[in-house]
Amino acid sequence: MKTEFFWTPIPGLGLPDELPGRLIVIEGTDSVGRSTQMQLLRSWLERRGVAVHDTGLTRGRLAGQDIQTAKQGHTMGPRTQCLFYATDFADRLETEIVPALRAGYVVVTDRYIYSLMARSAVRGMEREWLRKLYGFALKPTLTLYLKISVSGLLPRALSAGGFDFWESGMDYLAEETLYDAFVKHQSALLAEFEAMTAEYGFTVIDASVDVRRGFEEVQRHVWPVVADLVPSGDVVTDPLFEPAYRPGEVRNEDRRSLSERVREVLTALLEESE
Amino acid sequence: MQPSEQYRGRLFVVEGIDGSGKSTQIDLLYKWLLARGQAAFFSEWNSSPLVKRTTSRGKRRHLLQPLTFSLIHATDFADRTERTIIPPLKAGAAVLADRYVYTAFARDGARGCDPAWIRQLYSFAVRPTVGFYFRVPLEVALDRILSGRPELKYYEAGMDLGLADDVVESFKLFQARILQEYDRIVEEFNLTVIDGTLPIGVQQQQVREIVEPFLDGLLPRPDDGRSGPPPREGEA
Numbered sequence: 001m002k003t004e005f006f007w008t009p010i011p012g013l014g015l016p017d018e019l020p021g022r023l024i025v026i027e028g029t030d031s032v033g034r035s036t037q038m039q040l041l042r043s044w045l046e047r048r049g050v051a052v053h054d055t056g057l058t059r060g061r062l063a064g065q066d067i068q069t070a071k072q073g074h075t076m077g078p079r080t081q082c083l084f085y086a087t088d089f090a091d092r093l094e095t096e097i098v099p100a101l102r103a104g105y106v107v108v109t110d111r112y113i114y115s116l117m118a119r120s121a122v123r124g125m126e127r128e129w130l131r132k133l134y135g136f137a138l139k140p141t142l143t144l145y146l147k148i149s150v151s152g153l154l155p156r157a158l159s160a161g162g163f164d165f166w167e168s169g170m171d172y173l174a175e176e177t178l179y180d181a182f183v184k185h186q187s188a189l190l191a192e193f194e195a196m197t198a199e200y201g202f203t204v205i206d207a208s209v210d211v212r213r214g215f216e217e218v219q220r221h222v223w224p225v226v227a228d229l230v231p232s233g234d235v236v237t238d239p240l241f242e243p244a245y246r247p248g249e250v251r252n253e254d255r256r257s258l259s260e261r262v263r264e265v266l267t268a269l270l271e272e273s274e
Numbered sequence: 275m276q277p278s279e280q281y282r283g284r285l286f287v288v289e290g291i292d293g294s295g296k297s298t299q300i301d302l303l304y305k306w307l308l309a310r311g312q313a314a315f316f317s318e319w320n321s322s323p324l325v326k327r328t329t330s331r332g333k334r335r336h337l338l339q340p341l342t343f344s345l346i347h348a349t350d351f352a353d354r355t356e357r358t359i360i361p362p363l364k365a366g367a368a369v370l371a372d373r374y375v376y377t378a379f380a381r382d383g384a385r386g387c388d389p390a391w392i393r394q395l396y397s398f399a400v401r402p403t404v405g406f407y408f409r410v411p412l413e414v415a416l417d418r419i420l421s422g423r424p425e426l427k428y429y430e431a432g433m434d435l436g437l438a439d440d441v442v443e444s445f446k447l448f449q450a451r452i453l454q455e456y457d458r459i460v461e462e463f464n465l466t467v468i469d470g471t472l473p474i475g476v477q478q479q480q481v482r483e484i485v486e487p488f489l490d491g492l493l494p495r496p497d498d499g500r501s502g503p504p505p506r507e508g509e510a
Contacts, residue, residue, distance in 0.1 A: 011340040011386040075324060077356035079398060083349035084325070090341045132394040136341060 007135025010094060021101035022225055023138060025112040028146030029189050030167040031156040032207050034110050037146065040215045041108055041222065049231040053100040055092060056110035078123040078172065085116050086133055093137065106226055113137045118192035122185065123172050141225050144218060145193060145202035150186050152208045157182065275401040282366035284488045285400055287374035290408035291452055293415035294470045299408065300372050302478045303485065307368055313493040315362040319373035322353035333429055340385035347378055348395050359400060366493040375399045376459050384451035385435060403488050406481065407460050410470035412453055416446055
Protein backbone atom coordinates (compact mmCIF):
# COMPACT_ATOMS: atom_id res chain seq x y z
CA MET A 1 0.00 0.00 0.00
CA LYS A 2 1.05 3.62 -0.55
CA THR A 3 2.23 5.42 2.56
CA GLU A 4 -0.17 8.35 2.63
CA PHE A 5 -1.31 10.47 5.54
CA PHE A 6 -4.48 12.52 5.73
CA TRP A 7 -2.54 15.67 6.44
CA THR A 8 0.85 15.58 8.13
CA PRO A 9 3.14 12.56 8.58
CA ILE A 10 3.89 10.90 11.92
CA PRO A 11 7.02 12.71 13.17
CA GLY A 12 10.29 10.80 13.32
CA LEU A 13 9.10 7.57 11.73
CA GLY A 14 10.72 7.88 8.33
CA LEU A 15 8.41 5.51 6.48
CA PRO A 16 9.13 4.29 2.96
CA ASP A 17 6.78 5.36 0.14
CA GLU A 18 5.32 1.87 -0.09
CA LEU A 19 4.37 -0.50 2.74
CA PRO A 20 4.15 -4.23 1.96
CA GLY A 21 1.04 -4.77 4.13
CA ARG A 22 -2.57 -3.63 3.76
CA LEU A 23 -4.75 -1.68 6.15
CA ILE A 24 -8.38 -2.73 6.22
CA VAL A 25 -10.75 -0.79 8.45
CA ILE A 26 -14.07 -2.13 9.69
CA GLU A 27 -16.22 0.82 10.72
CA GLY A 28 -19.73 1.14 12.01
CA THR A 29 -21.61 2.04 15.13
CA ASP A 30 -21.94 0.04 18.35
CA SER A 31 -23.30 -3.55 18.09
CA VAL A 32 -23.59 -3.40 14.31
CA GLY A 33 -21.66 -6.68 14.02
CA ARG A 34 -18.12 -5.49 13.42
CA SER A 35 -16.38 -8.13 15.53
CA THR A 36 -18.25 -10.98 13.84
CA GLN A 37 -17.19 -9.74 10.42
CA MET A 38 -13.65 -9.30 11.68
CA GLN A 39 -13.46 -12.88 12.93
CA LEU A 40 -14.82 -14.24 9.67
CA LEU A 41 -12.46 -12.12 7.64
CA ARG A 42 -9.47 -13.13 9.69
CA SER A 43 -10.05 -16.87 9.46
CA TRP A 44 -10.93 -16.63 5.77
CA LEU A 45 -7.66 -14.86 5.01
CA GLU A 46 -5.57 -17.04 7.27
CA ARG A 47 -6.87 -20.22 5.72
CA ARG A 48 -5.58 -18.83 2.45
CA GLY A 49 -2.15 -18.25 3.92
CA VAL A 50 -2.38 -14.49 4.50
CA ALA A 51 -0.87 -13.15 7.73
CA VAL A 52 -3.49 -11.09 9.58
CA HIS A 53 -3.07 -8.77 12.52
CA ASP A 54 -6.24 -7.54 14.15
CA THR A 55 -6.62 -4.64 16.51
CA GLY A 56 -9.25 -2.32 17.95
CA LEU A 57 -9.82 0.91 19.84
CA THR A 58 -8.58 1.49 23.38
CA ARG A 59 -6.46 -1.62 23.33
CA GLY A 60 -3.26 0.42 23.37
CA ARG A 61 -0.68 -0.23 26.08
CA LEU A 62 -0.15 3.46 26.77
CA ALA A 63 -3.57 4.87 27.56
CA GLY A 64 -6.06 2.06 26.92
CA GLN A 65 -6.36 1.03 30.54
CA ASP A 66 -6.56 4.56 31.87
CA ILE A 67 -9.32 5.49 29.43
CA GLN A 68 -11.38 2.60 30.78
CA THR A 69 -10.68 3.70 34.36
CA ALA A 70 -11.52 7.32 33.60
CA LYS A 71 -14.77 6.23 31.93
CA GLN A 72 -15.84 4.52 35.14
CA GLY A 73 -15.77 7.86 36.91
CA HIS A 74 -17.45 9.82 34.08
CA THR A 75 -15.13 12.67 34.88
CA MET A 76 -13.75 13.62 31.49
CA GLY A 77 -14.79 16.68 29.58
CA PRO A 78 -15.42 16.14 25.86
CA ARG A 79 -12.13 17.66 24.68
CA THR A 80 -10.08 15.72 27.21
CA GLN A 81 -11.88 12.51 26.31
CA CYS A 82 -11.27 13.17 22.62
CA LEU A 83 -7.55 13.79 23.07
CA PHE A 84 -7.17 10.81 25.39
CA TYR A 85 -8.58 8.61 22.64
CA ALA A 86 -6.35 10.30 20.10
CA THR A 87 -3.30 9.54 22.27
CA ASP A 88 -4.25 5.90 22.51
CA PHE A 89 -4.92 5.73 18.79
CA ALA A 90 -1.58 7.36 17.94
CA ASP A 91 0.22 4.88 20.17
CA ARG A 92 -1.53 1.96 18.51
CA LEU A 93 -0.84 3.34 15.06
CA GLU A 94 2.86 3.83 15.72
CA THR A 95 3.69 0.78 17.79
CA GLU A 96 1.29 -1.80 16.42
CA ILE A 97 -0.30 -0.98 13.08
CA VAL A 98 2.69 0.56 11.31
CA PRO A 99 5.15 -2.19 12.34
CA ALA A 100 2.68 -4.86 11.19
CA LEU A 101 2.23 -3.07 7.86
CA ARG A 102 5.98 -2.84 7.50
CA ALA A 103 6.23 -6.58 8.07
CA GLY A 104 3.67 -7.25 5.34
CA TYR A 105 0.63 -8.14 7.44
CA VAL A 106 -2.93 -7.46 6.48
CA VAL A 107 -3.98 -5.31 9.42
CA VAL A 108 -7.69 -5.47 10.13
CA THR A 109 -8.79 -2.83 12.59
CA ASP A 110 -12.06 -2.67 14.47
CA ARG A 111 -12.84 1.06 14.06
CA TYR A 112 -10.43 3.79 13.05
CA ILE A 113 -10.32 7.58 13.22
CA TYR A 114 -13.85 7.79 11.81
CA SER A 115 -15.55 6.41 14.93
CA LEU A 116 -13.34 8.60 17.08
CA MET A 117 -14.24 11.69 15.07
CA ALA A 118 -17.95 10.82 15.04
CA ARG A 119 -18.05 10.37 18.83
CA SER A 120 -16.33 13.67 19.43
CA ALA A 121 -18.35 15.53 16.81
CA VAL A 122 -21.65 14.56 18.42
CA ARG A 123 -20.22 15.82 21.71
CA GLY A 124 -19.63 19.25 20.22
CA MET A 125 -16.06 19.13 18.97
CA GLU A 126 -15.50 21.10 15.76
CA ARG A 127 -15.33 18.81 12.71
CA GLU A 128 -12.51 20.77 11.10
CA TRP A 129 -10.44 20.56 14.30
CA LEU A 130 -11.04 16.80 14.49
CA ARG A 131 -9.97 16.24 10.91
CA LYS A 132 -6.75 18.12 11.47
CA LEU A 133 -6.12 16.44 14.81
CA TYR A 134 -6.22 13.05 13.08
CA GLY A 135 -4.21 14.34 10.14
CA PHE A 136 -1.35 12.05 11.25
CA ALA A 137 -3.37 8.90 10.48
CA LEU A 138 -2.43 6.62 7.60
CA LYS A 139 -4.93 6.43 4.77
CA PRO A 140 -6.31 2.89 4.84
CA THR A 141 -6.32 0.60 1.82
CA LEU A 142 -10.01 -0.08 2.31
CA THR A 143 -12.66 1.13 4.73
CA LEU A 144 -15.69 -1.09 5.07
CA TYR A 145 -18.57 0.76 6.66
CA LEU A 146 -21.20 -1.55 8.14
CA LYS A 147 -24.32 0.47 7.65
CA ILE A 148 -27.53 0.04 9.61
CA SER A 149 -30.51 2.12 10.70
CA VAL A 150 -31.30 2.92 14.33
CA SER A 151 -34.34 0.65 14.18
CA GLY A 152 -32.15 -2.13 12.82
CA LEU A 153 -29.76 -1.52 15.67
CA LEU A 154 -32.27 -1.81 18.51
CA PRO A 155 -32.66 -5.62 18.56
CA ARG A 156 -28.88 -6.03 18.39
CA ALA A 157 -28.26 -3.63 21.25
CA LEU A 158 -30.89 -5.40 23.36
CA SER A 159 -29.51 -8.85 22.69
CA ALA A 160 -26.00 -7.59 23.45
CA GLY A 161 -27.05 -6.82 27.00
CA GLY A 162 -29.17 -3.68 26.79
CA PHE A 163 -28.30 -0.04 26.44
CA ASP A 164 -24.82 0.90 27.58
CA PHE A 165 -24.19 4.23 29.33
CA TRP A 166 -21.56 5.44 26.82
CA GLU A 167 -23.18 3.90 23.76
CA SER A 168 -26.26 5.92 24.71
CA GLY A 169 -24.26 9.13 25.06
CA MET A 170 -25.47 9.57 28.63
CA ASP A 171 -22.30 11.47 29.47
CA TYR A 172 -23.51 14.42 27.40
CA LEU A 173 -27.24 13.93 26.82
CA ALA A 174 -29.93 14.73 29.34
CA GLU A 175 -32.64 12.34 28.24
CA GLU A 176 -35.26 10.82 30.46
CA THR A 177 -34.40 7.18 29.77
CA LEU A 178 -31.48 5.22 28.36
CA TYR A 179 -33.66 4.29 25.41
CA ASP A 180 -34.30 7.93 24.44
CA ALA A 181 -30.64 8.73 24.82
CA PHE A 182 -29.61 5.67 22.81
CA VAL A 183 -31.85 6.62 19.89
CA LYS A 184 -30.71 10.22 19.91
CA HIS A 185 -27.01 9.40 20.28
CA GLN A 186 -26.97 6.63 17.69
CA SER A 187 -28.93 8.73 15.18
CA ALA A 188 -26.38 11.49 15.59
CA LEU A 189 -23.50 9.04 15.13
CA LEU A 190 -25.07 7.54 12.01
CA ALA A 191 -25.48 11.04 10.56
CA GLU A 192 -21.76 11.64 11.10
CA PHE A 193 -20.88 8.35 9.38
CA GLU A 194 -23.23 9.20 6.54
CA ALA A 195 -21.48 12.53 6.02
CA MET A 196 -18.07 10.84 6.08
CA THR A 197 -19.04 8.15 3.57
CA ALA A 198 -18.49 10.32 0.51
CA GLU A 199 -15.74 12.42 2.08
CA TYR A 200 -13.55 9.41 2.84
CA GLY A 201 -14.80 7.02 0.20
CA PHE A 202 -16.21 4.34 2.50
CA THR A 203 -17.23 1.03 0.97
CA VAL A 204 -20.74 0.57 2.32
CA ILE A 205 -21.74 -2.89 3.54
CA ASP A 206 -25.40 -3.46 4.28
CA ALA A 207 -25.37 -4.69 7.88
CA SER A 208 -29.12 -5.20 8.06
CA VAL A 209 -28.90 -8.48 6.09
CA ASP A 210 -27.78 -11.74 7.67
CA VAL A 211 -24.16 -12.23 8.66
CA ARG A 212 -23.37 -14.59 5.82
CA ARG A 213 -24.59 -12.29 3.09
CA GLY A 214 -22.85 -9.39 4.74
CA PHE A 215 -19.64 -11.38 4.77
CA GLU A 216 -19.94 -12.23 1.09
CA GLU A 217 -19.97 -8.50 0.43
CA VAL A 218 -16.93 -8.06 2.65
CA GLN A 219 -15.08 -10.79 0.77
CA ARG A 220 -15.98 -9.30 -2.57
CA HIS A 221 -14.36 -5.98 -1.62
CA VAL A 222 -11.39 -7.35 0.31
CA TRP A 223 -10.25 -9.88 -2.26
CA PRO A 224 -8.99 -7.41 -4.90
CA VAL A 225 -6.76 -5.59 -2.38
CA VAL A 226 -5.18 -8.72 -0.89
CA ALA A 227 -5.10 -11.13 -3.87
CA ASP A 228 -1.40 -10.57 -4.57
CA LEU A 229 -0.54 -11.59 -0.99
CA VAL A 230 -2.16 -15.02 -1.25
CA PRO A 231 0.37 -17.84 -1.68
CA SER A 232 -0.32 -20.41 -4.35
CA GLY A 233 -1.27 -23.93 -3.30
CA ASP A 234 -4.23 -25.68 -1.77
CA VAL A 235 -6.86 -23.82 0.13
CA VAL A 236 -7.63 -25.38 3.49
CA THR A 237 -11.34 -25.06 3.93
CA ASP A 238 -13.35 -24.91 7.11
CA PRO A 239 -16.00 -27.68 7.00
CA LEU A 240 -18.26 -25.75 9.39
CA PHE A 241 -18.18 -22.49 7.59
CA GLU A 242 -16.91 -22.30 4.07
CA PRO A 243 -17.92 -18.95 2.67
CA ALA A 244 -20.05 -19.09 -0.42
CA TYR A 245 -18.00 -16.43 -2.13
CA ARG A 246 -15.22 -17.90 -4.24
CA PRO A 247 -12.58 -15.45 -5.29
CA GLY A 248 -11.25 -15.56 -8.81
CA GLU A 249 -8.47 -18.04 -8.12
CA VAL A 250 -8.34 -20.91 -10.58
CA ARG A 251 -7.58 -24.28 -9.08
CA ASN A 252 -8.13 -27.77 -10.49
CA GLU A 253 -10.42 -28.96 -7.74
CA ASP A 254 -12.55 -25.86 -8.10
CA ARG A 255 -13.13 -26.63 -11.75
CA ARG A 256 -14.73 -29.92 -10.82
CA SER A 257 -18.30 -29.28 -9.92
CA LEU A 258 -20.06 -30.97 -7.07
CA SER A 259 -22.26 -33.02 -9.40
CA GLU A 260 -19.18 -34.34 -11.12
CA ARG A 261 -17.80 -35.53 -7.80
CA VAL A 262 -21.12 -37.11 -6.82
CA ARG A 263 -21.18 -38.91 -10.13
CA GLU A 264 -17.67 -40.24 -9.52
CA VAL A 265 -18.54 -41.55 -6.07
CA LEU A 266 -21.75 -43.17 -7.30
CA THR A 267 -19.94 -44.78 -10.21
CA ALA A 268 -17.33 -46.17 -7.83
CA LEU A 269 -20.02 -47.56 -5.53
CA LEU A 270 -21.88 -49.11 -8.41
CA GLU A 271 -18.69 -50.73 -9.69
CA GLU A 272 -18.06 -52.18 -6.22
CA SER A 273 -21.50 -53.66 -5.90
CA GLU A 274 -21.34 -55.25 -9.33
CA MET B 275 -6.67 30.44 19.98
CA GLN B 276 -9.88 31.59 21.61
CA PRO B 277 -10.22 35.25 22.61
CA SER B 278 -9.98 35.85 26.36
CA GLU B 279 -12.14 38.97 26.26
CA GLN B 280 -15.27 36.82 26.48
CA TYR B 281 -14.41 36.12 30.13
CA ARG B 282 -14.50 38.47 33.09
CA GLY B 283 -11.25 37.05 34.44
CA ARG B 284 -7.68 37.56 33.23
CA LEU B 285 -5.11 34.97 32.22
CA PHE B 286 -1.39 35.51 32.83
CA VAL B 287 1.12 32.92 31.69
CA VAL B 288 4.87 32.54 32.05
CA GLU B 289 7.11 30.77 29.57
CA GLY B 290 10.80 30.10 29.11
CA ILE B 291 13.32 27.28 29.05
CA ASP B 292 14.22 25.33 32.19
CA GLY B 293 16.27 27.59 34.42
CA SER B 294 14.87 30.85 33.02
CA GLY B 295 13.40 31.80 36.40
CA LYS B 296 9.78 31.89 35.25
CA SER B 297 8.41 29.76 38.12
CA THR B 298 10.01 32.05 40.68
CA GLN B 299 8.40 35.06 39.04
CA ILE B 300 4.90 33.63 38.80
CA ASP B 301 5.07 32.43 42.39
CA LEU B 302 5.91 36.00 43.49
CA LEU B 303 3.14 37.36 41.27
CA TYR B 304 0.65 34.95 42.82
CA LYS B 305 1.55 36.05 46.34
CA TRP B 306 1.41 39.69 45.35
CA LEU B 307 -2.09 39.27 43.90
CA LEU B 308 -3.30 37.56 47.06
CA ALA B 309 -1.74 40.27 49.19
CA ARG B 310 -3.61 42.87 47.11
CA GLY B 311 -6.83 41.06 47.95
CA GLN B 312 -7.29 39.49 44.52
CA ALA B 313 -8.66 36.03 43.85
CA ALA B 314 -5.81 34.26 42.06
CA PHE B 315 -6.05 30.77 40.68
CA PHE B 316 -2.98 28.72 39.85
CA SER B 317 -2.86 26.30 36.92
CA GLU B 318 0.22 24.27 36.22
CA TRP B 319 1.56 22.34 33.22
CA ASN B 320 1.20 18.58 33.56
CA SER B 321 -1.24 18.79 36.43
CA SER B 322 -4.33 16.85 35.39
CA PRO B 323 -4.95 14.06 37.90
CA LEU B 324 -6.84 12.19 35.20
CA VAL B 325 -4.01 11.99 32.71
CA LYS B 326 -1.19 11.77 35.22
CA ARG B 327 -1.06 7.98 35.39
CA THR B 328 -0.76 7.63 31.65
CA THR B 329 1.89 10.34 31.41
CA SER B 330 4.00 8.88 34.17
CA ARG B 331 3.66 5.34 32.83
CA GLY B 332 4.67 6.55 29.40
CA LYS B 333 7.63 8.44 30.78
CA ARG B 334 8.77 5.71 33.16
CA ARG B 335 8.70 2.99 30.55
CA HIS B 336 9.87 5.26 27.73
CA LEU B 337 6.75 4.48 25.74
CA LEU B 338 6.29 7.97 24.36
CA GLN B 339 7.20 8.90 20.81
CA PRO B 340 7.12 12.53 19.61
CA LEU B 341 3.50 12.17 18.47
CA THR B 342 2.20 10.49 21.64
CA PHE B 343 4.30 12.79 23.82
CA SER B 344 2.58 15.70 22.14
CA LEU B 345 -0.91 14.24 22.38
CA ILE B 346 -0.71 13.19 26.02
CA HIS B 347 0.34 16.72 26.96
CA ALA B 348 -2.50 18.13 24.86
CA THR B 349 -4.87 15.83 26.76
CA ASP B 350 -3.52 17.12 30.03
CA PHE B 351 -3.89 20.68 28.78
CA ALA B 352 -7.49 20.08 27.67
CA ASP B 353 -8.38 18.75 31.10
CA ARG B 354 -6.66 21.73 32.67
CA THR B 355 -8.55 24.12 30.38
CA GLU B 356 -11.89 22.49 31.12
CA ARG B 357 -11.30 22.41 34.89
CA THR B 358 -8.84 25.01 36.08
CA ILE B 359 -8.70 27.71 33.40
CA ILE B 360 -12.10 28.43 31.88
CA PRO B 361 -14.22 28.09 35.06
CA PRO B 362 -12.17 30.55 37.16
CA LEU B 363 -11.93 32.90 34.15
CA LYS B 364 -15.71 32.84 33.86
CA ALA B 365 -15.95 33.53 37.57
CA GLY B 366 -13.79 36.61 37.07
CA ALA B 367 -10.56 35.51 38.76
CA ALA B 368 -6.95 36.13 37.84
CA VAL B 369 -5.65 32.82 36.48
CA LEU B 370 -1.92 32.19 36.51
CA ALA B 371 -0.35 29.49 34.39
CA ASP B 372 3.18 28.21 34.76
CA ARG B 373 3.85 27.07 31.17
CA TYR B 374 1.13 27.19 28.56
CA VAL B 375 0.61 26.17 24.93
CA TYR B 376 3.93 27.78 23.95
CA THR B 377 5.76 25.11 25.93
CA ALA B 378 4.09 22.50 23.74
CA PHE B 379 4.89 24.48 20.59
CA ALA B 380 8.56 24.69 21.62
CA ARG B 381 9.05 21.13 22.89
CA ASP B 382 7.01 19.36 20.23
CA GLY B 383 8.62 21.52 17.58
CA ALA B 384 12.04 20.51 18.90
CA ARG B 385 10.86 16.89 18.67
CA GLY B 386 10.02 17.26 14.99
CA CYS B 387 6.23 17.63 15.09
CA ASP B 388 4.73 19.74 12.30
CA PRO B 389 4.34 23.32 13.69
CA ALA B 390 1.03 23.81 11.82
CA TRP B 391 -0.37 20.60 13.29
CA ILE B 392 0.61 21.54 16.87
CA ARG B 393 -0.92 25.01 16.58
CA GLN B 394 -4.12 23.57 15.20
CA LEU B 395 -4.17 20.97 17.99
CA TYR B 396 -4.12 23.72 20.65
CA SER B 397 -6.50 26.08 18.86
CA PHE B 398 -9.07 25.53 21.63
CA ALA B 399 -6.83 27.24 24.20
CA VAL B 400 -7.77 30.64 25.60
CA ARG B 401 -5.37 33.34 24.45
CA PRO B 402 -3.65 34.78 27.52
CA THR B 403 -4.19 38.38 28.58
CA VAL B 404 -0.41 38.63 28.92
CA GLY B 405 2.10 35.95 27.94
CA PHE B 406 5.48 36.55 29.56
CA TYR B 407 8.63 35.07 28.10
CA PHE B 408 11.70 34.98 30.32
CA ARG B 409 14.68 35.21 28.04
CA VAL B 410 18.05 33.94 29.23
CA PRO B 411 21.12 32.86 27.26
CA LEU B 412 21.47 29.10 27.00
CA GLU B 413 24.63 29.02 29.15
CA VAL B 414 22.93 30.87 32.01
CA ALA B 415 19.96 28.50 32.03
CA LEU B 416 22.16 25.41 31.76
CA ASP B 417 24.32 26.64 34.60
CA ARG B 418 21.31 27.28 36.85
CA ILE B 419 19.90 23.81 36.18
CA LEU B 420 23.05 21.72 36.04
CA SER B 421 24.70 23.23 39.11
CA GLY B 422 21.70 22.56 41.32
CA ARG B 423 20.03 19.44 39.98
CA PRO B 424 22.24 16.96 38.19
CA GLU B 425 19.60 14.16 38.07
CA LEU B 426 18.05 14.76 34.64
CA LYS B 427 15.06 12.76 33.50
CA TYR B 428 14.92 10.89 30.21
CA TYR B 429 12.42 13.07 28.34
CA GLU B 430 13.49 16.24 30.08
CA ALA B 431 16.93 15.69 28.60
CA GLY B 432 15.45 14.82 25.19
CA MET B 433 17.07 11.37 25.37
CA ASP B 434 14.24 10.01 23.21
CA LEU B 435 15.65 11.95 20.28
CA GLY B 436 19.03 10.21 20.39
CA LEU B 437 20.91 13.51 20.18
CA ALA B 438 23.73 12.23 22.40
CA ASP B 439 24.50 9.20 24.54
CA ASP B 440 25.38 11.32 27.54
CA VAL B 441 22.37 12.70 29.46
CA VAL B 442 23.90 16.08 30.21
CA GLU B 443 25.12 16.48 26.65
CA SER B 444 21.69 15.51 25.33
CA PHE B 445 20.02 17.99 27.70
CA LYS B 446 22.22 20.80 26.43
CA LEU B 447 21.50 20.03 22.78
CA PHE B 448 17.79 19.65 23.45
CA GLN B 449 17.55 22.93 25.38
CA ALA B 450 19.36 24.68 22.53
CA ARG B 451 16.73 23.39 20.12
CA ILE B 452 13.91 24.48 22.41
CA LEU B 453 15.45 27.93 22.76
CA GLN B 454 15.48 28.27 18.96
CA GLU B 455 11.81 27.30 18.83
CA TYR B 456 10.97 29.86 21.53
CA ASP B 457 12.67 32.60 19.54
CA ARG B 458 10.24 31.97 16.68
CA ILE B 459 7.27 31.65 19.03
CA VAL B 460 7.95 34.95 20.84
CA GLU B 461 7.59 36.84 17.57
CA GLU B 462 4.73 34.80 16.22
CA PHE B 463 2.58 35.26 19.34
CA ASN B 464 3.87 38.61 20.42
CA LEU B 465 4.94 37.46 23.88
CA THR B 466 6.09 40.02 26.44
CA VAL B 467 9.81 39.49 26.89
CA ILE B 468 11.44 39.91 30.31
CA ASP B 469 15.21 39.79 30.63
CA GLY B 470 15.71 36.75 32.84
CA THR B 471 19.27 37.71 33.71
CA LEU B 472 18.15 40.79 35.68
CA PRO B 473 17.90 40.57 39.47
CA ILE B 474 14.74 38.76 40.63
CA GLY B 475 13.28 41.88 42.24
CA VAL B 476 13.76 43.99 39.13
CA GLN B 477 12.02 41.39 36.97
CA GLN B 478 9.15 41.17 39.44
CA GLN B 479 8.74 44.94 39.38
CA GLN B 480 8.39 44.83 35.57
CA VAL B 481 5.93 41.94 35.73
CA ARG B 482 3.74 43.75 38.25
CA GLU B 483 3.72 46.95 36.21
CA ILE B 484 2.54 45.08 33.14
CA VAL B 485 -0.10 43.08 35.03
CA GLU B 486 -1.54 45.89 37.13
CA PRO B 487 -3.66 47.68 34.47
CA PHE B 488 -5.61 44.45 33.90
CA LEU B 489 -6.64 43.89 37.48
CA ASP B 490 -9.58 46.29 37.75
CA GLY B 491 -12.88 44.64 38.53
CA LEU B 492 -11.47 41.17 39.15
CA LEU B 493 -12.91 38.93 41.81
CA PRO B 494 -11.65 39.64 45.34
CA ARG B 495 -10.23 36.85 47.41
CA PRO B 496 -12.24 35.48 50.34
CA ASP B 497 -11.53 36.77 53.83
CA ASP B 498 -10.02 33.55 55.19
CA GLY B 499 -6.86 34.22 53.22
CA ARG B 500 -7.22 31.21 50.98
CA SER B 501 -7.81 31.35 47.26
CA GLY B 502 -7.38 28.36 45.03
CA PRO B 503 -4.69 25.74 45.40
CA PRO B 504 -1.18 27.04 46.09
CA PRO B 505 1.54 26.44 43.53
CA ARG B 506 3.23 23.07 43.72
CA GLU B 507 6.87 22.70 44.56
CA GLY B 508 9.37 22.04 41.81
CA GLU B 509 9.31 22.06 38.03
CA ALA B 510 6.55 20.65 35.86
